[in-house]
Amino acid sequence: MVVIASGGTYEIVNVLGGTSLDLSGGDGRSIIGYPYHSGANQQWVVQSYNAGWTFRSVSSGLYIGIDGTPGDGTPLIVTTTPTEWDIWHDEIDSTKYRVFLPNTPLNWDLAEHGNPTPGTLVTLWSKWAGTNQTWDFTPPQ
Template sequence: MKFTSIIVSLLAIPAALASALPRNLVSRDTIVDNKTYKITNGKATGIVVDLSAGDNTSIIGYPDHDGDNQKWIFAQSKGAWTIKSAAMDLYIAPNTTTPGNYSALQAIDTPFLWDIWHDEVNSNTYRFFVNNTALNWDLAGYGNPTPGNTVQLFQKYTPGWTWQTWTVTSA
């Protein structure tokens, strides 16, 4: 029993360190306050962040069709960013008040704060973190491009986890 407790404690160390260590501050000059963008997955190219038209709540990966439900307005707030749908007055947020690995993203009516940082491996891509944590967006199933796949949170991993990276382009 004591051995199990030690192992569990050791496994928690990387997540605790990642959230406590400062990230490299990289210019965010390509993201402009109150501008509309499309967000595309770094691995599943052609798959964009989509507010599901099926329930107007789920945040999913879906092939780009240039709909307003695939366009997002970025706004600076309290040293971080909010991300609002261009189709509805809804913001991207975790589906729980205590987010962790595998927490799905959803659309809610109140702003939620995200940290947005360039990826250390590919500076042309971004990572979207729950404010002041190591939890970042992750296209489920290791970047599975199946339409409707969940965009979830998962602890940041590098290098090579390109399904946790995203390109941001003007919409």
């Protein structure tokens, strides 16, 4: 299990879909699941921020945030302004992580129940036991 360190760079992989957290090359804005290819758009600098964490794209320097009002299905996008996130160990498999919007039950979710198709959106969704809401953090290879 990787211990997340402030200032560390990570590839973040969805446990169910097996795809990497990817800043879309199509629109340069959306956060999607995509097969690992070692590109800078799949590398994220995780930094402590207030009581939580931020995720900054190595390729763009932009931060993971949300598009619109937080709720089930709200897409993750990159923004110029840091968004604070909570990172918690999964309660079922403590070697995996969940990333929550603070003070909400909303966490990162590979859409369509973890669809591994390249380009599947990563959204917010209320926590449930699905492994499409759990993530592995590994140093880039």
